Amino acid sequence: MKIHYAEMTNHLGSSAVRDILKVTQGKDIISLAGGLPAEELFPLEAVRDAYDRALAGSASSLQYGLTEGYAPLREAVAARLGRQGISVQAGDMLLTTGSQQAIDLFCKVLLNPGDKVLVEAPTYLAALQVLNSYRADIVTVDNDEEGMLPEHLEEQLKLHRPKVLYAVPTFNNPSGSSWSRERRERTVELCRRYNVLILEDNPYGEIAFDEAPGAYPPAMAAIDRSSGEEPCVVYTGTFSKIVAPALRTGWITGPSELIGVIAKAKQAADLHSSAIDQRALYELLQHFDIEAHIRIISREYHSRMKLLAGELSTARWKAASFREPRGGMFLWLELPSGINTSRLLPYAVEQGVAFVPGEVFYAANPLKNAMRLNFTHTPPELLPAAVRRLEAALENYERTLARAADTLV
Amino acid sequence: MKIHYAEMTNHLGSSAVRDILKVTQGKDIISLAGGLPAEELFPLEAVRDAYDRALAGSASSLQYGLTEGYAPLREAVAARLGRQGISVQAGDMLLTTGSQQAIDLFCKVLLNPGDKVLVEAPTYLAALQVLNSYRADIVTVDNDEEGMLPEHLEEQLKLHRPKVLYAVPTFNNPSGSSWSRERRERTVELCRRYNVLILEDNPYGEIAFDEAPGAYPPAMAAIDRSSGEEPCVVYTGTFSKIVAPALRTGWITGPSELIGVIAKAKQAADLHSSAIDQRALYELLQHFDIEAHIRIISREYHSRMKLLAGELSTARWKAASFREPRGGMFLWLELPSGINTSRLLPYAVEQGVAFVPGEVFYAANPLKNAMRLNFTHTPPELLPAAVRRLEAALENYERTLARAADTLV
Numbered sequence: 150m151k152i153h154y155a156e157m158t159n160h161l162g163s164s165a166v167r168d169i170l171k172v173t174q175g176k177d178i179i180s181l182a183g184g185l186p187a188e189e190l191f192p193l194e195a196v197r198d199a200y201d202r203a204l205a206g207s208a209s210s211l212q213y214g215l216t217e218g219y220a221p222l223r224e225a226v227a228a229r230l231g232r233q234g235i236s237v238q239a240g241d242m243l244l245t246t247g248s249q250q251a252i253d254l255f256c257k258v259l260l261n262p263g264d265k266v267l268v269e270a271p272t273y274l275a276a277l278q279v280l281n282s283y284r285a286d287i288v289t290v291d292n293d294e295e296g297m298l299p300e301h302l303e304e305q306l307k308l309h310r311p312k313v314l315y316a317v318p319t320f321n322n323p324s325g326s327s328w329s330r331e332r333r334e335r336t337v338e339l340c341r342r343y344n345v346l347i348l349e350d351n352p353y354g355e356i357a358f359d360e361a362p363g364a365y366p367p368a369m370a371a372i373d374r375s376s377g378e379e380p381c382v383v384y385t386g387t388f389s390k391i392v393a394p395a396l397r398t399g400w401i402t403g404p405s406e407l408i409g410v411i412a413k414a415k416q417a418a419d420l421h422s423s424a425i426d427q428r429a430l431y432e433l434l435q436h437f438d439i440e441a442h443i444r445i446i447s448r449e450y451h452s453r454m455k456l457l458a459g460e461l462s463t464a465r466w467k468a469a470s471f472r473e474p475r476g477g478m479f480l481w482l483e484l485p486s487g488i489n490t491s492r493l494l495p496y497a498v499e500q501g502v503a504f505v506p507g508e509v510f511y512a513a514n515p516l517k518n519a520m521r522l523n524f525t526h527t528p529p530e531l532l533p534a535a536v537r538r539l540e541a542a543l544e545n546y547e548r549t550l551a552r553a554a555d556t557l558v
Numbered sequence: 559m560k561i562h563y564a565e566m567t568n569h570l571g572s573s574a575v576r577d578i579l580k581v582t583q584g585k586d587i588i589s590l591a592g593g594l595p596a597e598e599l600f601p602l603e604a605v606r607d608a609y610d611r612a613l614a615g616s617a618s619s620l621q622y623g624l625t626e627g628y629a630p631l632r633e634a635v636a637a638r639l640g641r642q643g644i645s646v647q648a649g650d651m652l653l654t655t656g657s658q659q660a661i662d663l664f665c666k667v668l669l670n671p672g673d674k675v676l677v678e679a680p681t682y683l684a685a686l687q688v689l690n691s692y693r694a695d696i697v698t699v700d701n702d703e704e705g706m707l708p709e710h711l712e713e714q715l716k717l718h719r720p721k722v723l724y725a726v727p728t729f730n731n732p733s734g735s736s737w738s739r740e741r742r743e744r745t746v747e748l749c750r751r752y753n754v755l756i757l758e759d760n761p762y763g764e765i766a767f768d769e770a771p772g773a774y775p776p777a778m779a780a781i782d783r784s785s786g787e788e789p790c791v792v793y794t795g796t797f798s799k800i801v802a803p804a805l806r807t808g809w810i811t812g813p814s815e816l817i818g819v820i821a822k823a824k825q826a827a828d829l830h831s832s833a834i835d836q837r838a839l840y841e842l843l844q845h846f847d848i849e850a851h852i853r854i855i856s857r858e859y860h861s862r863m864k865l866l867a868g869e870l871s872t873a874r875w876k877a878a879s880f881r882e883p884r885g886g887m888f889l890w891l892e893l894p895s896g897i898n899t900s901r902l903l904p905y906a907v908e909q910g911v912a913f914v915p916g917e918v919f920y921a922a923n924p925l926k927n928a929m930r931l932n933f934t935h936t937p938p939e940l941l942p943a944a945v946r947r948l949e950a951a952l953e954n955y956e957r958t959l960a961r962a963a964d965t966l967v
Binding site for chain 2: 150151152153154155156157158161162183185186188189191193196197200201204205207208209210211212213214245246247249250253257258259260261264275278279282283312341344346379381389393394395396397404406407410413414416417418419420421422423424425426
């Protein structure tokens with residue numbers, strides 16, 4: 150039979166990242182494409198103990214739970230955020246199926262088709278997909294490595310009267326860059342002045358390479374909440390990167406009224422997320438030193454990033470450029486302007502290496518000559534080989550380009 | 559700051575069931591309101607073992623998984639459905655966060671505002687909420703205890719050209735009734751003729767009180783798939799009632815193309831549901847006799863239903879009427895037409911008993927004098943007291959009605 154879909158399905162792109170992952174699965178390919186944490190660092194035994202504890206009590210742990218999530222875990226997350234300078238009430242927080250669901254529900258209750266949303270460029274691919282699925286009108290704000298440019302931000306605020314600003318200001322996916330304190334402050338100030346909600350998406354903030362106190366600016370949510378005014382920053386985070394993704398547990402916190410509306414939307418969407426996973430995470434936080442664990446993974450990721458950066462700093466790469474990220478999971482590599490990384494990708498896969506072409510991370514006017522490289526999932530001993538394969542792919546690709554140019558002459 | 563919500567939030571009712579549950583929580587109230595299974599029958603130790611096994615292998619069990627869900631569990635669910643006469647491929651199935659998410663995603667990818675959807679009356683409250691959130695135009699088809707009336711169904715199909723028909727044809731929530739084989743066949747036939755997708759929601763079908771082989775008609779999905787034509791029935795089920803709700807694992811199966819589109823929508827909504835819960839359920843199915851467990855809970859629920867039905871068959875209740883459900887979790891009680899069960903509810907809560915007023919289960923023209931009674935969650939020894947409290951509430955309510963009538967005279 151002929152199925153007639155909703156209009157929204159015309160705006161549901163599949164994720165290029167996932168399509169690439171599908172192609173590369175099970176083959177002899179070193180993939181720097183996925184946004185995956187290192188499996189060998191997952192605290193498997195501690196997680197196993199945590200589930201055992203979570204299921205050691207009464208059978209009521211298996212019953213339906215609250216839409217907002219398991220209250221002790223909300224309290225524990227609120228307490229952790231408090232120690233990070235973000236003062237929130239557990240009652241103003243909702244637990245979600247990963248922070249992806251937080252982004253989706255936030256957009257669902259706020260955006261009508263045609264509503265304007267400001268984003269940085271490049272930005273998180275799956276957030277662009279959610280925004281497109283609600284048929285938002287996505288508007289890019291110019292930025293440099295310090296964050297959005299305040300003058301352009303104010304211009305766009307005046308011109309477009311957007312409803313929402315979405316950003317990943319700390320160890321951005323894909324660019325790896327982090328906003329300065331001043332840019333964070335200016336963004337909060339401007340958005341408050343123009344009555345625009347900010348969704349600060351911070352899945353990577355705790356994967357910080359510099360351990361010196363005060364090495365990083367505070368979250369925009371912390372700046373916002375220290376102002377004494379009503380919050381305009383909605384903040385989402387996740388256990389996916391600091392514990393493990395399979396538990397699918399994230400959170401969203403913001404103005405009480407908004408969280409109440411999101412809870413109603415979540416009730417219709419799935420009643421609640423897995424209560425067992427939430428209980429297990431609560432037990433994990435009680436019996437496992439998660440702060441020490443985060444230091445361990447951050448140090449290891451730092452060392453892998455350094456290794457990758459070193460491999461990309463040889464003479465062969467002198468025409469390319471990148472900045473070392475100060476945390477997170479990605480390195481953003483810009484090649485000479487003549488190189489189209491989407492066209493380069495099949496050459497790379499042929500050589501046995503994968504990356505994500507930069508252009509997928511833009512709502513408009515993509516940079517065609519950049520790529521996102523993940524340095525956390527690939528075992529470090531394979532990183533040099535990955536870069537050698539990338540070099541071979543580049544050589545083949547450039548040779549083809551040169552041949553095509555010859556033909557034109 | 560002033561938050562401007564999306565239009566959809568004007569169509570997001572909160573669940574009356576949940577609001578009542580909130581009022582009754584932690585008080586000395588016997589609640590027949592919630593749709594909760596019996597906690598004391600949850601296979602807690604087997605579930606605990608299952609998580610232990612799920613986490614005994616490699617750390618890759620904690621990594622991101624496929625949007626469609628853990629493949630071995632999909633295979634196992636497809637095999638169980640096959641044994642129930644519903645022949646499906648695991649590849650045409652998606653695992654969801656409970657069957658609630660299956661209903662939500664199905665509606666999300668199919669319904670534009672104003673699209674017509676056919677439902678029975680009464681029907682599942684949270685499905686009405688989802689339909690309203692997508693601003694569907696909900697149209698009721700007349701039914702009796704055997705199911706939708708084919709003549710009226712055809713009339714509505716011709717008149718409204720609906721996109722979707724939603725039904726809970728087996729042990730309906732809230733009515734407890736089940737459609738006959740003939741009505742199932744006619745409904746599938748008519749919907750196929752008018753190119754309308756059926757969403758058959760079957761969370762209760764396995765909670766069957768009659769153990770004789772062939773005691774029940776097949777699922778509409780089974781009838782549909784045995785026709786040799788392209789399927790028009792999309793089928794959703796869940797582990798919430800046969801294992802436990804906290805694992806939040808349901809499934810949806812239907813035409814490949816539709817499942818592919820739903821997978822894209824799910825990817826944007828939450829990437830995937832908890833992979834650990836899915837692995838644990840797979841382990842549970844391997845090492846625990848779930849069929850024997852389902853017989854145990856079905857027998858216990860049957861005996862509780864009989865007990866409740868007995869308490870409601872005394873002389874005091876001769877003006878009320880109900881049919882004994884042949885499975886599921888609910889008994890639908892109709893009181894004399896002068897009694898408004900929404901107005902009765904506060905009297906009941908005062909007496910220490912709760913139920914769900916029937917009117918919330920209708921899209922339009924609600925029956926005002928009915929109530930949904932859950933017989934699975936309350937310990938059987940409390941059921942007689944619950945009915946005595948209901949009797950006291952009715953007496954108080956009727957006395958007040960009589961006084962009001964006196965005043966009018």
